[in-house]
Amino acid sequence: MxxxxxxxxxxxxxxxxxxxxxxxxxxxxxxxxxxxxxxxxxxxxxxxxxxxxxxxxxxxxxxxxxxxxxxxxxxxxxxxxxxxxxxxxxxxxxxxxxxxxxxxxxxxxxxxxxxxxxxEWWYPNWPLNSSVDKDPKADWIALQLPGVDGPAKSLVPKIRSNKIFVVNKKAKNPEAAIKMLNFYIEVGKKEYKDKNKAADGYVYNWFNPRIANPADIDTIYTEVNKALEANQEEITINDANYKTVADTFKATKDYMAGDTTNATKGINWGLYYSRAAKDGGWGLTKQIKESDQFVYNEFYxxxxxxxxxxxxxxxxxxxxxxxxxxxxxxxxxxxxxxxxxxxxxxxxxxxxxxxxxxxxxxx
Amino acid sequence: MLRKQTLSRKLFVVFNAIFLTCISLLGIIPFIHLLSISLSSNTAAMAGEVKLWPVGFTWDAYAYLGEKVEFFRSLGVSVKRVVLGSLVNMFLVFITAFPLSKSNDQFKFRTVYVWIFAITMFFGGGLIPTYIIVKNTGLMDSIWALILPGALNVWNMVLMLNFFRNIPKELDEAATIDGAGHWRVLWQIYLPVSLPSIATIGLFTIVGHWNAWFDGILYLNSPEKYPLQTYLSTLIMSLNAQMSSMSVEQLKVMENLSEKTIRTAQIFMGALPIMVVYPFLQKYFVKGMTVGSVKE
Amino acid sequence: MKSLKKELPLHIMLIPGVIVTLIYAYGPMAGLVMAFQQFEPLSGFFKSEFVGWDNFNYVFHLPDFKQVLWNTLVIAITKMVLSLLVPLILALLLNEITRKWFAGFIQSAIFLPFFLSWTVLGGVIIELFSLSGPINGLIASLGMEPIMFMLDNSWFRGIIIGSDVWKGMGYNMIIMLAAITGINSTLYEAAEVDGAGKWKQVLHITLPGISPIIILLAVLGLGGILNAGFEQILMMYNPTVYEGADIIDTFVYRLGMFSQQFGPAAAVGLFKSVISLFMVSITYYAAYKFNDYRIF
Structure with a gap:
């Protein structure tokens, strides 16, 4: 402190x-x-x-x-x-x-x-990416919470779900909700790479019902680092996580090469540092998690x-x-x-x- | 008659002009500030650097708005809504205010009617009940949902009523003696003579319809039926915890257009047509309306 | 019966207005029953539990209610008075401008802020009065200590009232101007002949001539005695100024923080409506008794 x-x-x-x-x-x-x-x-x-x-x-x-x-x-x-x-x-x-x-x-x-x-871990994604774009010398680092005598423990919610989706039993097609959920999962795969984007000013992925699997973030971290260590040029796995992993991987590669053809330095750095970097947003969070450096909020x-x-x-x-x-x-x-x-x-x-x-x- | 301009009068005129100009500036400056933001680069706007002149001049925000087909489509819808809605409103205001402007002897039950309308100025059921009624009268997803529920604006009607009362009774009497019924009096006498008030209330009505955006969100399900302001309001992407799950494309879109530049460009596109229409209505606020047909 | 026949056209003219009002204004009022219920959206109006005056008791007995009520009254009444005085003075001054284009320009400029919404203006004003903003810049250059306007209860109230009056003054001003143009110009000419100066003309012709409109605006303004400007204050306030600027509406808004409180919110709305109606009724009849003037 x-x-x-x-x-x-x-x-x-x-x-x-x-x-x-x-x-x-x-x-x-x-x-x-x-x-x-x-x-x-x-x-x-x-x-x-x-x-x-x-x-x-x-x-x-x-x-x-x-x-x-x-x-x-x-x-x-x-x-x-x-x-x-x-x-x-x-x-x-x-x-x-x-x-x-x-x-x-x-x-x-x-x-x-x-x-x-x-x-939280996603800061490099936003707003820090804009900070890096504005000042290319900006060098943000992630640190565990400073405490009075050494690092402190973070307070985390015990259960992270905050929505429940309900379908009225009188609905004509109740299975539509499940179909939509499955659709979003399916669309992350490689073959939909080009279609999976915003259009007409709408970000369709944000429509409900939609489930975000918290473990996905760890998957991105693991897969991207695996690919980096194996010196791959592209992501080889192909499942629902393809899109997010591939995006982060590409951004990481671009950032390391200083390549700004696809996106600015800030955006590339942001994706890389929040998700893939070993000492970045998620990397640090993972360490904190694995070394039990946290306290639960017991009320949910x-x-x-x-x-x-x-x-x-x-x-x-x-x-x-x-x-x-x-x-x-x-x-x-x-x-x-x-x-x-x-x-x-x-x-x-x-x-x-x-x-x-x-x-x-x-x- | 000689009209001597005294010194004090001359001074007054000069100071008046200066004073009013200053007040006008107060009204214009915020717009200039917002216009500058809309023409500035994203990073400058986000960093709060823009004061009264664009920093990092760019048409990006307007280009983003303008290259969308939806923009022009919703513009058309808005024009349709404003024209239709204002005509309906003004018509209802006009014919409703006329009977109510009569005195109580001329029109029994006047007070009853007046209070029926007046009470709605104070009591309202709120959003949910209104929505239910609009739905149950079959107006959902139709432009009429934006016009009918507010078709009679009581406040405007009361204003018109008061303006009517200022019209000299002699006009009314003269026409009635000549055998004109209420309808003819209304359209042939009151209409030409109340042009200033019609212009005023018309202006408020047009502005109201042009700026309304929330009712579109509530009652319209098809985006192609959105009027301009409703459409513009959907463009503002909400930045919150969703940021953590954005893809590269989404981030790129966010990068080029900050909420600030888009929002201010949106405000401008929204306000511009009105500012253009306004001068035309202005000439009806004519000073010294001659009521030469009446001898005092 | 003869009078009924003569008045028939008048009744007919009122029919469209009455129909629209009954359906879209009175219909939703049935929803006011929420004020007496423990309203749950899934149970709807018919199955939610009836709790009588409970919602009212709950809100009125919350510890800060008195403070909030007081703030509402102070802010609303000050705004009301100023929103009549300032536009009046401006309208009278503007009326003296002879060059039409200049008058038109001023009128438009003053009306401009009316178009901006508080979501935008709120941020602009906060920046204006912040420690690093232009106002403090001016103060510093005059050698004085900077003031944290938005964090001080008295200053904040002043800014709320001032900015609202500034934003809305165009509206009332235009109405008053329209009323002024409605005054018979021969009256002015006659007064000139009698040797009355401009000032006397204003006092004895203009003011009495538009007094009906002023009274109307005043009475209807009184109906808003518990509306101190929800959207505006919500955009600009912060915890440090809750003491002086938290009003009924913002207070109730935050009550719904953990779960929607439809019942209490409706109860407060109903309370406000009743008070508005009461205030307007009293002044309506007062104006009638003392001036023989019916506002509507």
Whole structure:
């Protein structure tokens, strides 16, 4: 964590874009503190705090007595907030982060105004590819979360599915849904290479129902590296993954050769670094996974009744309190926040979540 | 009569002109900013470098929009919708406002009717019930779904009603004495005399129809029936976690056109026709309409 | 019966309007029943559980409701007043411009922002007032400390109100201008003869002449007393200014964060409608009693 601080300070104060102006800062952040990108999840994890997996959901971890406790109100969060406050004063965080949405945060990244961002393995794909295109000297590296004493553990969701497709039993052709699913899988093969693209402004692959197999990413990594090591010119496997593997392979080859006929350097690098590079997005994630450097969010599924009722209100409370503290408010506000959170429905939610965990969850 | 321009009047005229010009600039500058973004390169736009002049000048965004057949097709649909819809709207507004502009003695039950219409300005069932009704009246996937549900805009009707009330009663009486029935009074007297208000309300109606995009998404199933704004709104590709699963082609498309440049080009293409039509309607806002047929 | 025969054409004229309104405005109102139900889309209107006033109680008793209600009133009322005053002044000033092309240009320029949606304008305004934006640039060059406008409760409210008035002033201004052109020009000529200066003419001819329209706009504006600008605030707000700028609509919007809350949302909508109707009814009858003027 100290190293991170030093680097962040260098990004802030040492004029990295060498334009003589003090207009850069260290770490990217937008107004939603726990989001899908450019947010603080990873930062908190560095302090052993696990407040959220993003998308406005509070995370729940196993407490000492095997019950679930909400990561949001643990004392480690307070420590982390203190550090953030310090960083805000120091200019490591943009003074107006609370105004920025993700588009603005991305703008800053691409413009080279910020040097560090917490994020997920696919960042090189986007938005970092544009950053490389804008500044060909941009050299992004992937690192495990820095913690207080050495690398920290990432908080990950236990179950990653977020959609269920249902077909009305009165539908005339219920098998159409399955046919579509199979179609998407089939279309990844080599023989459909030329047809499998966007047309008329529509990306047909994005239409539902569509299943993305999370293991595919690992397949891409393995197959591309296999082909690279065997010095192949083309991908030889031919199954549903052909298209994605072939694309990444081609991009990797082009990047290594500096070939920009098919796509810009940024795009090639982006695909390569996110999926194939051994120390890149997926490569690093794979290592973290295999060395157990993560903590599960034990709560999954539909929100409990109180979460539905009071969730919006509690989230507002959290955003307001945390943002104020970061921007300079007293740290005691955190304790007040915890009390309010519990009184406004938090206690009920704790009970509901634990009840669900005890009766229904697979442990 | 001598009209002396006093010094204070001269000063006023000058300051007035300056003041209003400044206010006009306030209105124009955002457009210039957006136009510049639409003509800038992707990376410059994404990096937020564009202020009032394009950076990395390129027609790419417009070329992207313009080379699609769908663009021109939807343009045609929009024109059709605007013409049809505005005619229907203006017709209904006109004939509905007329009876309601009469006084209560001339038209019993007037107040009842008025409140029937007025209440709809405050209460609405919301999106879902409206959708259900539109579906059940067989308008789905038809241009009429974009015209009928809002065919009588009560707000505009109330405006027209008030304008009608400003028309001197003597005109009405003179015509009635000459034996004209309500219909003739409406079309032969009120119509020519209310041109400023018709132009005004007509403008709002045309603009409303031109800019509407959401109803197209709701009620139209076939993309070839989309009016322009609805079509343009479908071009904005949403950048979120989907990015991780994009293919090279998709990424290439994204690379050349950032959401920003496309969006601003879209805004321009959307606003341009209106800005062209506007001056023509302007000449109807004529100062000093002569009502010479009435002796005070 | 004789009056009915005379009035028959009037009734007939109202038929199309009434039909469209009944089907597409009153029909969907049946959906208001959602406000009293624990509405689930799959159960629809007929099978969702009836919960009486529960939805209302739930929303009204949420801790921040009072704060949110207050914000809504403050912002809405200020906007209402300014959206009448500013266009009025502009219309009067513009009326004094004699060169038609210049007047037309100004009118168009002022009306332009009306075409932009808040999805676009929101980002533009945030940038305008950001620490690295032009406004702070100006402030810095004057030697003062930069201000974080969008993160300060009072400034933010001011910006919300100001930008909304700016965006919409063209609309009301055009209506008022159309009303001004409707004033009989012989009245002005007579006043000149009597020696009245421009200022007196405005006071005694123009203002009274368009007072019906102003009253209309004011009363209908009052109907929007709980509409403080949802889309605008949603685009521009952030957690730091919730205290001063979170309004009923944005608050309810976030309530649906974890699961759609159709019932409560409909309840709030119904609440707002009732209040609007109430406000407009009172002022309608007040205007009638004191001025013998029916707004519609």
């Amino acid at each position: 100290d190293e991170l601080e030093k680097v962040a300070q260098a990004f802030t104060h040492n004029d990295p874009d060498q334009n003589g102006k003090n207009d850069t800062y260290g770490i990217a952040l937008q107004k939603n503190l726990f989001f899908w990108g450019f947010d603080l999840r990873g930062f908190f994890n560095g302090f052993g705090a696990y407040p959220s997996v993003g998308d406005n959901q509070s995370a729940w971890i196993k407490g000492s007595d095997d019950k679930l406790i909400p990561g949001l109100i643990q004392p480690e969060v307070k420590t982390a907030l203190g550090k953030l406050q310090q960083w805000y004063k120091d200019g490591i965080l943009d003074k107006e982060f609370a105004l920025k949405d993700e588009n603005k945060a991305v703008e800053d990244l691409i413009a080279g105004k910020v040097g560090i961002s917490y994020g 599924g539909l929100p409990t009744p109180t979460i539905v009722e009071k969730g919006g209100q509690l989230d507002k409370l959290m955003q307001e309190s945390f943002t104020k503290i970061i921007m300079g408010g007293s740290l005691d506000e955190f304790d007040k926040f915890v009390d309010s959170w519990k009184a406004l429905g938090g206690n009920q939610i704790i009970d509901e979540v634990n009840e669900r965990y005890n009766t229904e969850a697979t442990k």
